[in-house]
Amino acid sequence: MAEVDLSKKVADRYLKREVLGEGTYGVVYKAIDTKTGQTVAIKKIRLGKQKEGVNFTALREIKLLKELKSPHIIELIDAFPHKGNLHLVFEFMETDLETVIRNTNIFLSPADIKSYMQMTLKGLAFCHKKWVLHRDMKPNNLLIGSHGQLKLADFGLARIFGSPDRRFTHQVFARWYRAPELLFGAKQYGAGVDVWAAGCIFAELLNRRPFLQGSSDIDQLGKIFAAFGTATPSQWPDLAYLPDYVEYQYVAAPPLRSLFPSASDDALDLLSKMFTYDPKARITAQQALEHRYFSSAPLPTEPNKLPRPATKRASKASDFNPQEGPTVLSPPRKTRRVMPDREGFEGNANRTDKIEEHAGETKNADGEIAGRNEQVPTSVDFSIFAARPPSRPTINSADRSHLKRKLDLEFQHPE
Amino acid sequence: MAANFWTSSHYKQLLDQEDVDVAQPLDREKGITVEDYKLIKMQMSNYISKLAQHVKVRQRVVATAVTYMRRCYTRKSMTEYDPHLVAPTCLYLASKAEESTVQARLLVFYIKKIYSDEKYRYEVKDILEMEMKILEALNYYLVVFHPYRSLVQFLQDAGMNDINMTHLSWGILNDTYKMDLILVHPPHLIALACIYIASVYREKDNTAWFEELRVDMNVVKNISMEILDFYENQRLVSEERINAAFGKLALKT
Ligand SMILES: Nc1ncnc2c1ncn2[C@@H]1O[C@H](COP(=O)(O)OP(=O)(O)OP(=O)(O)O)[C@@H](O)[C@H]1O
Ligand SMILES: [Mg+2]
Numbered sequence: 001m002a003e004v005d006l007s008k009k010v011a012d013r014y015l016k017r018e019v020l021g022e023g024t025y026g027v028v029y030k031a032i033d034t035k036t037g038q039t040v041a042i043k044k045i046r047l048g049k050q051k052e053g054v055n056f057t058a059l060r061e062i063k064l065l066k067e068l069k070s071p072h073i074i075e076l077i078d079a080f081p082h083k084g085n086l087h088l089v090f091e092f093m094e095t096d097l098e099t100v101i102r103n104t105n106i107f108l109s110p111a112d113i114k115s116y117m118q119m120t121l122k123g124l125a126f127c128h129k130k131w132v133l134h135r136d137m138k139p140n141n142l143l144i145g146s147h148g149q150l151k152l153a154d155f156g157l158a159r160i161f162g163s164p165d166r167r168f169t170h171q172v173f174a175r176w177y178r179a180p181e182l183l184f185g186a187k188q189y190g191a192g193v194d195v196w197a198a199g200c201i202f203a204e205l206l207n208r209r210p211f212l213q214g215s216s217d218i219d220q221l222g223k224i225f226a227a228f229g230t231a232t233p234s235q236w237p238d239l240a241y242l243p244d245y246v247e248y249q250y251v252a253a254p255p256l257r258s259l260f261p262s263a264s265d266d267a268l269d270l271l272s273k274m275f276t277y278d279p280k281a282r283i284t285a286q287q288a289l290e291h292r293y294f295s296s297a298p299l300p301t302e303p304n305k306l307p308r309p310a311t312k313r314a315s316k317a318s319d320f321n322p323q324e325g326p327t328v329l330s331p332p333r334k335t336r337r338v339m340p341d342r343e344g345f346e347g348n349a350n351r352t353d354k355i356e357e358h359a360g361e362t363k364n365a366d367g368e369i370a371g372r373n374e375q376v377p378t379s380v381d382f383s384i385f386a387a388r389p390p391s392r393p394t395i396n397s398a399d400r401s402h403l404k405r406k407l408d409l410e411f412q413h414p415e
Numbered sequence: 416m417a418a419n420f421w422t423s424s425h426y427k428q429l430l431d432q433e434d435v436d437v438a439q440p441l442d443r444e445k446g447i448t449v450e451d452y453k454l455i456k457m458q459m460s461n462y463i464s465k466l467a468q469h470v471k472v473r474q475r476v477v478a479t480a481v482t483y484m485r486r487c488y489t490r491k492s493m494t495e496y497d498p499h500l501v502a503p504t505c506l507y508l509a510s511k512a513e514e515s516t517v518q519a520r521l522l523v524f525y526i527k528k529i530y531s532d533e534k535y536r537y538e539v540k541d542i543l544e545m546e547m548k549i550l551e552a553l554n555y556y557l558v559v560f561h562p563y564r565s566l567v568q569f570l571q572d573a574g575m576n577d578i579n580m581t582h583l584s585w586g587i588l589n590d591t592y593k594m595d596l597i598l599v600h601p602p603h604l605i606a607l608a609c610i611y612i613a614s615v616y617r618e619k620d621n622t623a624w625f626e627e628l629r630v631d632m633n634v635v636k637n638i639s640m641e642i643l644d645f646y647e648n649q650r651l652v653s654e655e656r657i658n659a660a661f662g663k664l665a666l667k668t
Contacts, residue, residue, distance in 0.1 A: 053519060053543040054550065059511050062550075063557040067424055079555045081547045130419060 011080045014042060014089065024156070025055050026085075030092065033077075039092040040077060044085050054086055057156040062088065064132055064155045072123030074143060074153040090153075093143035095309055097150065101139055101204055106307045110264060113205045115300035116142075118289065119150035120198055125285035127152065128191040137197035138177050139204060148303035173197055175220050176210050180231060181279050183221050185244030192279035195288065199274030206260050206267070221248065228275055229253030236278040266293035420601065424556045430489060435595045439492035442664070447493070451660035455493065457593045458657060459484055459502040462529075466506055469525040470517045474589070478561045480509035481592045487552045489598065493664055496548070499535045504545040512557040519543060561597070562588055562606035569603075569610055573624045584613040587642065594645050600638055604630065608638035 010016060010031075017030040026046045033040050045058040065076040078089040097116060100106055108116075120142060127134055134152060141154040157173075173182065179196035181189050203211035212227060214220025225231065230250045233239050256268050263271070270293040273283035283291070294300065420426055436449045460481045467477045483505040487496060503522050510517040519539045527536050566588055570576040587609040591597070596605050607630060614621050625632060 051519060051539055051543065052516075053507070053546045054511075056511055056516060059557070060514075062555050063512055066556050067558050079550070081551065084547075086547065086550070130422070 010042075010082050010087065014040065016042070023154075025057055031089075033089070038077075041090045041092045043088040043090065044082075045088065047085060058086065058088070060157075061155040068127065068130060068132060068155075070123065070126040071149065072119055072126060072151055074151045091145070093151065093153070094146050095144045096140055096153075097142040097144060097201070097205075098139035099309055100144065100307075101208055103309050106309065108205060108208070108307065109298070109301070110262075110267070111298040111301045112306055113202075113267075114294065114298070115303060115306060116150055116205060117198075117202050118294055118300045119303070120152070120201060121285050121289050123150070123152035124194050124198055125289055128194070128285055133191060134194050134197075136173060137194050137201065138174050139201055142201070144306075144308065148306040148308065150303070175214055175217065176200060176212055178217075178220060179279065180221060180224055180277055181242065183217050183224075183244075184239070184242035186242050189279060191284060192282045195274055195282055195285055196279075198285070198288075199271060202267075202271055202274065203260070206263050225251055227253070227259060228256075228277070231277045236281075238278070238280075264293075264296075266291070266296050269293070420560045420603075423558060423560060425558060425560045426601065428486075428556060429601070430598050432595075432599055435485075435489055435598050437489070439488070439490075439494075441492035441494040445494065445663050445666045447660070447663050451663060452488065452493075453594075454652065454657050454660045455498055455664065456485060456488060456595070458661075459498045460593050462499075462502045463506050465529060466503055466522060466525055469528070470506075470510075470521055472506075472510055472515055472517060473513070475561055475563065476506070476509050476513045476515060478563070478592055478597070479513055479559045480506040482559045482561075482597050483509055483549060483553060485595055485598055487549060491552050496545075496552070498664075499530075500537050500541055500545050501549065503537065504542050504549055507542055508546055508549055508557075559597075560602045562591075562602040562609070565603040566606040566609060569606055573610070573621055575610070575614065575619065575621065580610075580613055580617060580619070583616065584609045587612055590645070591642060594641070596638065596641065600634070604634055604638060607635045608642060611635055611639050612642060 013033060013035055015032040015034055017032065020028045020030050020041055022028065023043070026044045029042045029044065031040050031042045032038070043058075045055050047053075047055070062076065062079060065074070069075070074093070075091045076088060077091060080087050080089075100108075100116075120137075124134065124137070132155075134155065134157070136154055136157040137152075141152065142150050143153045144150050173179075173193070177197035177200045179189070179193045182193055200211050212220065212223040214223045225248055229252050230248050231239055232250075239245060256272055257263075260268060260271065270283075270288060270291045273291070274288060276282040436452075438447050438449050438452050442452075463480050463484065464477055467480070480502075484498075484501055487501055487505070503526055507517060507519055507522055519542045522542065523537065523539050530536055563585075566584060567576070567581075570581055570584065575581075584606075588606065591605055591609065607625075607628070611625070625635075
């Protein structure tokens with residue numbers, strides 16, 4: 001770092017290099033952190049047109065990533081404003097799982113696949129333990145570091161779920177990774193949606209092509225049913241009560257083995273548990289990690305021995321080269337991410353959504369992911385209070401001295 | 416919000432009282448004291464509540480906004496971060512962080528409705544500029560835990576969730592945001608203190624229930640005393656005292 005071009009130094013610390021790519025809300029640059037010598041990726045958040053301040057999606061990502069520190073989750077190293085734009089500094093990642101899967105020069109052994117799945121599920125289990133739903137799981141959002149470590153990235157759609165059945169928008173995930181409950185319009189869903197998506201990623205690793213490539217939501221369900229048989233109320237009791245439920249013509253499931261000729265019995269068993277229709281019966285990320293698939297031979301490949309693309313971070317342009325892995329295509333870019341929660345910018349819609357969200361909060365009966373002391377939330381709608389916060393103190397002065405005397409009597413001074 | 420408080424940034428950021436009770440150097444130069452700080456922060460908490468009533472957001476958004484504002488002044492001076500701009504900006508930021516965005520121009524509309532005084536009337540661009548500065552002041556930590564859920568749950572558990580007790584303890588809890596408690600104590604202890612006061616006030620004996628909880632009752636009682644002291648001091652706060660505090664802040668150095 002002898003001859004540094006100081007004009008490219010931002011925030012007195014980062015040396016800007018080439019552009020790495022462009023996402024929904026800004027350009028990502030490679031940069032050198034002059035303080036640590038570390039290579040980083042800086043995401044410059046574009047300012048919204050509508051004078052909305054710091055981009056809502058970016059804010060959500062910051063909020064969650066500041067709470068989620070794990071070896072399997074992308075690290076947000078720093079954030080700073082520069083020339084009116086907010087910049088997010090991430091650890092630099094060499095490639096992503098989509099690039100690995102579609103690179104036909106890479107052979108993925110069963111042990112390699114197991115390793116990628118294990119890291120994916122570890123990241124996911126960590127999120128869920130912290131009550132965060134990722135909601136945008138897909139190979140392109142699983143970044144791979146220089147030592148082969150896989151980390152969950154792109155938390156712009158993620159949300160904290162107060163209780164597992166809090167109401168949310170179902171417009172999340174790229175369609176191919178969307179769980180059936182979302183496709184049927186469920187507003188109360190939980191961590192199972194991420195597990196379904198992880199199942200799709202597992203399938204994609206095995207077959208080296210996206211598993212269920214629906215061209216519309218209806219078609220997506222059709223593809224799901226063609227693979228696993230039409231869902232029935234006996235397997236999934238809540239099915240008929242979902243908002244967008246429509247009856248599908250009955251088709252029987254082909255043997256799972258026929259869809260994944262290369263998979264081991266253990267792999268198939270885990271897959272079938274991740275693709276369980278009833279979200280309540282679906283395996284959790286933590287349970288999946290404890291599945292015998294991960295403890296039976298072959299053991300997962302060590303991350304630094306995993307095969308990776310020869311060229312570091314093949315440029316995006318070459319990714320679209322049709323010569324290269326023509327069977328694997330992402331859904332058209334524009335439709336890949338459906339933006340949630342637009343209500344925020346539209347006054348009235350905002351209100352109804354909130355009420356809905358409140359109505360959906362019910363006590364978590366199964367308590368499967370209860371925190372320690374901060375107990376599982378309850379559902380009392382206090383919006384009546386919220387509407388009229390008492391502007392004066394609640395207790396008047398006569399009460400006060402009376403109360404204080406009472407407390408004084410009872411209070412044992414610790415000295 | 417659920418998540419786990421004990422592994423959260425909120426827990427890690429809890430401060431000692433003496434780190435909260437500080438006036439920043441730039442403000443001290445103007446003769447602003449810790450007492451003035453408390454008054455100004457209380458006024459600004461009220462201001463946030465008032466604005467929130469107009470734009471109709473949930474109580475938790477108000478609570479988060481007040482927490483942001485209070486955290487901000489443990490690190491930044493009121494001279495550089497004008498409370499009358501910080502308050503609405505914190506509400507704006509909190510509304511986004513709590514997933515119920517309020518438009519900045521709507522806030523500006525109500526700011527102008529509340530204040531006729533030119534110097535308190537800020538524009539959208541001021542709020543957006545301050546938003547970035549607040550984010551920095553908060554070191555980008557945005558998740559805040561509040562005692563409301565614990566409160567409801569405790570009341571239920573103790574069988575005290577009648578409308579009377581709920582209303583009273585909820586009201587006391589709202590009042591705690593006029594103080595810095597949320598920066599110092601874990602939320603569930605604040606909730607317990609509110610229930611403790613409410614039950615003494617309503618002459619409900621639930622000593623047994625409190626004893627069964629595995630919490631340090633001395634801490635709960637200390638928090639209760641702090642709340643009662645606050646109510647006590649409220650009586651002594653006059654309009655002049657508040658104006659005097661803002662007067663010092665307006666001094667040019
Ligand atoms: N930590 C990182 N290290 C290296 N490159 C990165 C990193 N984060 C992002 N990139 C690159 O920048 C591009 C844009 O990233 P970003 O997450 O903003 O959007 P995206 O995932 O491509 O699209 P979308 O916003 O639709 O999810 C990515 O495709 C990737 O090539
Ligand atoms: Mg992405």
